[in-house]
Amino acid sequence: xxxxVQSGAEVKEPGASVKVSCKTSGYTxxxxxxxxxxxxxxxxxxxxxxxxxxxGHIKSAQRLQGRVTMxxxxxxxxxxxxxxxxxxxxxxxxxxxxxxGGNVDYWGQGTLVTVSS
Amino acid sequence: xxxxTQSPSSLSASVGDRVTITCRASQNIxxxxxxxxxxxxxxxxxxxxxxxxxxxGVPSRFSGxxxxxxxxxxxxxxxxxxxxxxxxxxxxxxxRTFGGGTKVEIx
Numbered sequence: 001x002x003x004x005v006q007s008g009a010e011v012k013e014p015g016a017s018v019k020v021s022c023k024t025s026g027y028t029x030x031x032x033x034x035x036x037x038x039x040x041x042x043x044x045x046x047x048x049x050x051x052x053x054x055x056g057h058i059k060s061a062q063r064l065q066g067r068v069t070m071x072x073x074x075x076x077x078x079x080x081x082x083x084x085x086x087x088x089x090x091x092x093x094x095x096x097x098x099x100x101g102g103n104v105d106y107w108g109q110g111t112l113v114t115v116s117s
Numbered sequence: 118x119x120x121x122t123q124s125p126s127s128l129s130a131s132v133g134d135r136v137t138i139t140c141r142a143s144q145n146i147x148x149x150x151x152x153x154x155x156x157x158x159x160x161x162x163x164x165x166x167x168x169x170x171x172x173x174g175v176p177s178r179f180s181g182x183x184x185x186x187x188x189x190x191x192x193x194x195x196x197x198x199x200x201x202x203x204x205x206x207x208x209x210x211x212x213r214t215f216g217g218g219t220k221v222e223i224x
Binding site for chain 1: 149153154155159160161162163166167196204206208209211212213214215216217218
């Protein structure tokens, strides 16, 4: 069965970086893009960007450009999202989600990232 | 960017009620519209894609309709487990954009 399993919660200081992983299984890794979505406390869902594992092509939300990087490790079918220069308003739960042909179907369990001094 | 306007932002309903949530896109997105259910502390649950296609395992009391700019999620008979927050998402183009969410509360 399709599974997306994310890394555990992180606590970071302002200005630091965080790298969240999303290990996939149960399907052909290169076939489906992976989107990253976050939800800040009390807020709605925000799309951060996506990566196509077949060619590494990335598209990120304009407000995050320059701070977010997405990479893949095809040997372990894992996608990574790194967010740099963290600020307090980056405190959120971060999700990865499989995204193909307009269908966003399977989601990771979420990773809480807390930015606090 | 495509803006998604979702309404209402919240509603109160009783078990057995019929509930309708709408989403309006700022431009024509065809049928590239997904609906999700979100409960606190859990991952979003995919309900519908392509505006009206039920994801596998989703109860038939959920249905979606619409195309172009106007879309609707309907729950035909609200069940206790349906009290949650619902979001639409356009997948016509990037950046993907979500509606603001609709919180369905117990009356």
